[in-house]
Amino acid sequence: MAKPAKKTKKSGADLKWFTRDRFGMFIHWGTYALAARHEWVKQNEEMDTKTYNKYFKHFDPDLYNPREWARLASNAGMKYFVITTKHHEGFCLWDSEYTKYKATNTPYGKDLLKPMVDAFREEGMRVGFYHSLIDWHHPKYGIDRIHPLRNDKKARAKDKPKIKEYAEYLHNQTKELLTQFGPIDLLWYDFSYPGKDGKGKDDWQSEKLVKLIRKLQPDIVLNNRLNLPGTPDFVTPEQYQPYCTPTDEKGRPLIWEGCQTLSGSWGYYRDEFTWKSVPQLLGMLIDGVSKGGNLLLNVGPTGRGEIDYRAQETLKGMGEWMRYNSRSIYGCGSAPKNCTTPQDCRLTYNRKKKRLYVHLLAWPFKDLHMMKMAGKVEYAQLLHDASEVKMEEATGRNRNLHAHMRGQVPAGTLTLKLPVVKPKHVEIPVVELFLK
Ligand code: GLC
Numbered sequence: 001m002a003k004p005a006k007k008t009k010k011s012g013a014d015l016k017w018f019t020r021d022r023f024g025m026f027i028h029w030g031t032y033a034l035a036a037r038h039e040w041v042k043q044n045e046e047m048d049t050k051t052y053n054k055y056f057k058h059f060d061p062d063l064y065n066p067r068e069w070a071r072l073a074s075n076a077g078m079k080y081f082v083i084t085t086k087h088h089e090g091f092c093l094w095d096s097e098y099t100k101y102k103a104t105n106t107p108y109g110k111d112l113l114k115p116m117v118d119a120f121r122e123e124g125m126r127v128g129f130y131h132s133l134i135d136w137h138h139p140k141y142g143i144d145r146i147h148p149l150r151n152d153k154k155a156r157a158k159d160k161p162k163i164k165e166y167a168e169y170l171h172n173q174t175k176e177l178l179t180q181f182g183p184i185d186l187l188w189y190d191f192s193y194p195g196k197d198g199k200g201k202d203d204w205q206s207e208k209l210v211k212l213i214r215k216l217q218p219d220i221v222l223n224n225r226l227n228l229p230g231t232p233d234f235v236t237p238e239q240y241q242p243y244c245t246p247t248d249e250k251g252r253p254l255i256w257e258g259c260q261t262l263s264g265s266w267g268y269y270r271d272e273f274t275w276k277s278v279p280q281l282l283g284m285l286i287d288g289v290s291k292g293g294n295l296l297l298n299v300g301p302t303g304r305g306e307i308d309y310r311a312q313e314t315l316k317g318m319g320e321w322m323r324y325n326s327r328s329i330y331g332c333g334s335a336p337k338n339c340t341t342p343q344d345c346r347l348t349y350n351r352k353k354k355r356l357y358v359h360l361l362a363w364p365f366k367d368l369h370m371m372k373m374a375g376k377v378e379y380a381q382l383l384h385d386a387s388e389v390k391m392e393e394a395t396g397r398n399r400n401l402h403a404h405m406r407g408q409v410p411a412g413t414l415t416l417k418l419p420v421v422k423p424k425h426v427e428i429p430v431v432e433l434f435l436k
Contacts, residue, residue: 013233014219015255017126017185020331021079022289023322024128026259026298027069028084030091031055031106033330034303039087039267042136043148048155052148056091057104064305066119072307074123074275076315077322077329081120082128082188085113085177087267090137094180101137110300128186129177133170133204133225139154141163144200145197167205171212178216187213187220190237192227194279202228212321223257234294241284245291245334257294262311268300278317278429279421283346285318285329286359286428290346292333321427324384328357340371356433357383363422363429373414376435380416382423383430390417 028039035041051069073081086092092102094113103112116126130266135141135317136148142161149155178184192243201207206226213220224232234255235246245253263275276284285295300310308316322329328348335347335356349355356377358368374393381388394413409415416431423429 008289011214011231011233012218012223013221014185015233017080018221018294019236019255019292019333021126022294022329022332023076023285024080024082024126024257024294024296025069025073025076025078026082026130026266026296028087028130028268029093029112030084030087030089030267030297031059032087032089033061033268033301035060036268036270036303038265038269039300041267042089044148045420046151048149048150048152052089056098056101056106059103059126059300059303061112061303061305062108064108064112064301066116067122067216069116069299069301069307070119070123070125072312072315073120074125075318077326078125078208078297079183079330080126080128082130083113083116084130084132086135086173087130087134088132088133088134088136088190090135092173094175094176096173098169098176099138114181121182126185127183128188128221129181129184130188130190131174131177132190133192133199134190135166135170138166138169140169142166144199146193163199163203164227167203170204171209174209174212176219178213184217184220186222187217188223189225191225196225206231214272237293241287242291242293245293253292256292257296258284258288259296259298261298261300266298266300268302268308275314277315278321281314281318281428282321282428283361286346286361287349289332290334290341290359310415313340317427320425324426325428325430327355328359328383328434332357338372342368342370354435356435358416358431358433360418360422360429360431364418366418366420368416368418368431369409369415370414370416371410372412373433374412377414377416377433378436379434381432383432384423384426389431391415392417 009246032039032041038044079145090101092099095104095111104110116416120127123395140162143156143159194202197399206227210231221233224235234257237256237258246256247253263272265272288295299307332348332350335349341347343388346359348357377391378392392415394409394411
């Protein structure tokens, strides 16, 4: 039996919901939505703060309706969301007491965060805050190797960083976020880049920060980007599909959440065209759960405050699949070790219910063989319509002398007898096996 991943530390974090819910929405939203060419546009184009300010001056998301966002997420089968309270540009979505660079001072003039938190909570979703450690607006942050002005010699000469002051700002804003919006389920800091001309745990005062977080919200689930080994509740592979379950140095499985974009950018990017397809994304979700992980799937709303049509269509497509098949996702993780995965398939497993889910990424011709599973399954059905799937068990007795020439299956194999034609309207069909 596959053991569930352990808490990496006795942090008191409530990981039950996190490892059950599996699927969340990441939202990257800030003034970079107006540039519409990546949330790193300020650094990519080496803009100074004065130039970049045009986005702040024109930020007016008049169509913003977080209830629509929340409904879209929930209909897609997502159970939690993580919003960029502040990204690297430094712009804050809430009415922070510690800066003027915030939503309430844009033409829009209102706090964006509170209504979002309320809307998602009303939809029954968990609340997560992404918060950027990096800040390209704060005057005391200091120009370093990834700063927009890294190549500007004059700016570097004039720069007077005071990282202690910045750390205080970071801690104060964390306090605001963890005291003004009710219980926050998850905190997602981004990111550390220690070493020469970089920043890490001493700059953020990570240890003190974690203490503060645990004091204010003991249940909160915390990610791993504070450059403080031992503290994270989960790790965050980004923009790639882990080959196997991530482990610690001792080979023990870690709790993990893959974060992925729908296209190649986190922030709204008008002219980006590498959008992933619905079956591809479902495959990523399923593959992740089969390795014991979550998927945090990103949308980058526009400067008008809408989730753009491509993202909407994709999420609707995923929602159609989730409506019928989410049972193979929620509460599931990797399959027991002794189950071998049939060709072109992914297995997920619900330990409590003792149900094994076979996801068919490619539809075979009639027979799906599951090695060493004979005698272990009580009942089998296609998940989307609860139609029985007949089973055959290879006992070895029915094999004649030349069985090997016919490519017959070895004894102990369970064969699922599938219809010849792949069920219509199910991108990735799932067989649900009730184990004995
Ligand atoms: C990276 C990027 C950032 C994005 C994040 C999401 O660290 O800097 O733009 O927010 O990944 O995981």
